[in-house]
Amino acid sequence: xxxxxxxxxxxxxxxxxxxxxxxxxxxxxxxxxxxxxxxxxxxxxxxxxxxxxxxxxxxxxxxxxxxxxxxxxxxxxxxxxxxxxxxxxxxxxxxxxxxxxxxxxxxxxxxxxxxxxxxxxxxxxxxxxxxxxxxxxxxxxxxxxxxxxxxxxxxxxxxxxxxxxxxxxxxxxxxxxxxxxxxxxxxxxxxxxxxxxxxxxxxxxxxxxxxxxxxxxxxxxxxxxxxxxxxxxxxxxxxxxxxxxxxxxxxxxxxxxxxxxxxxxxxxxx
Numbered sequence: 001x002x003x004x005x006x007x008x009x010x011x012x013x014x015x016x017x018x019x020x021x022x023x024x025x026x027x028x029x030x031x032x033x034x035x036x037x038x039x040x041x042x043x044x045x046x047x048x049x050x051x052x053x054x055x056x057x058x059x060x061x062x063x064x065x066x067x068x069x070x071x072x073x074x075x076x077x078x079x080x081x082x083x084x085x086x087x088x089x090x091x092x093x094x095x096x097x098x099x100x101x102x103x104x105x106x107x108x109x110x111x112x113x114x115x116x117x118x119x120x121x122x123x124x125x126x127x128x129x130x131x132x133x134x135x136x137x138x139x140x141x142x143x144x145x146x147x148x149x150x151x152x153x154x155x156x157x158x159x160x161x162x163x164x165x166x167x168x169x170x171x172x173x174x175x176x177x178x179x180x181x182x183x184x185x186x187x188x189x190x191x192x193x194x195x196x197x198x199x200x201x202x203x204x205x206x207x208x209x210x211x212x213x214x215x216x217x218x219x220x221x222x223x224x225x226x227x228x229x230x231x232x233x234x235x236x237x238x239x240x241x242x243x244x245x246x247x248x249x250x251x252x253x254x255x256x257x258x259x260x261x262x263x264x265x266x267x268x269x270x
Contacts, residue, residue, distance in 0.1 A: 010192055014138055017104040018125050025112040027122035034065050034117070050166050051119035054246045062117050062241060063232075069113040070228040077106035077224050103224070110228050111141045118235035120162055132181070139184045139191065144234050145227035146194040150187035152234065157183070159238045167246070 017023060028048050035044045039057070047055035052062055112123055115137075124134045140158055143151025239245040 010139060010142065010188065010195070011135065013101070013104055013195075014108070014135065015130055016101045017108055018130065020101060020105040023105045023108050024123075024125045025109060025116075027112075027116045030113060030116055050246075051162075051240065052117060053119050053241050053243045054166060056243050056247075058243065059236065059241060063236060066114055066117050066232045066236075069117070070110060070225065070232065073106055073110045073113070074225050074228065077103060106224065107142070107145065107227065108138070110224075111138065111145075111231065114228070114231055114235055115141065118232075118238065119159070119240035121165070136181050136184050139188060141231060142195070143184075143187055143191050145231050146191060147230070148187045148191050148194060150183065150190070154183040154187075155234060156238070159240045163240045163245075166240075 031048050031052065032044055035047060035052075035057070038061070039047075039055075043055050043057070047057060053059070108125075115123070120137070123137070124131055130138075137158060140151050140154045144155060235241055
């Protein structure tokens with residue numbers, strides 16, 4: 001595993017956060033839940049096998065579902081943050097504080113949900129390890145959430161590689177190696193600095209018991225919502241979230257993918 005050094009060790013933060021219960025989200029289960037009351041089985045299976053835009057699901061509907069996901073995750077992390085903001089329960093020095101790990105656990109949850117809605121592959125997360133490709137993807141998404149401009153070019157390249165996999169019907173693999181990872185290395189330190197500033201601001205709210213807890217919850221609400229909306233906005237601008245992108249490419253292709261018999265196909269999880 002590649003370790004990226006920064007003021008805040010982003011690798012340690014991600015690996016610590018993903019060990020918390022309920023952080024890993026199954027892409028297939030999530031997409032099925034979001035679309036089951038909206039679309040027929042064939043469309044849902046196509047969304048899972050490829051992605052929602054490729055299945056013809058409009059950007060406006062993805063936007064609606066993304067907003068609902070952000071609202072849900074924001075309310076959960078803010079409630080936990082109020083309790084965590086009262087001094088006495090968590091240390092601010094030494095290892096990563098429990099409330100910080102919880103905050104970024106929810107960051108990982110909303111990142112997965114938005115990524116799946118807007119067309120990206122499933123995160124390969126395990127309780128005890130994370131592969132380099134997935135870590136690179138997470139660093140890119142975190143970079144966008146925390147205002148690192150260099151992450152914008154990286155996510156465009158990542159989206160292009162995911163689109164190529166879908167259109168060429170390639171198996172999911174380490175798409176970011178050699179192309180995206182060098183970009184990630186250039187902004188990793190800046191990402192760590194930006195996240196450190198956020199955590200430092202949250203720690204200041206703990207100076208006064210109870211009031212500190214309420215302030216911490218409010219700051220978490222604002223910062224989590226801002227970060228999530230930044231990611232949603234960037235995802236919504238990418239071609240892979242546009243149904244017309246796939247339609248135009250397939251119309252120009254000599255070999256159009258046939259999904260007319262998807263009702264009888266068993267879709268397997270990645």
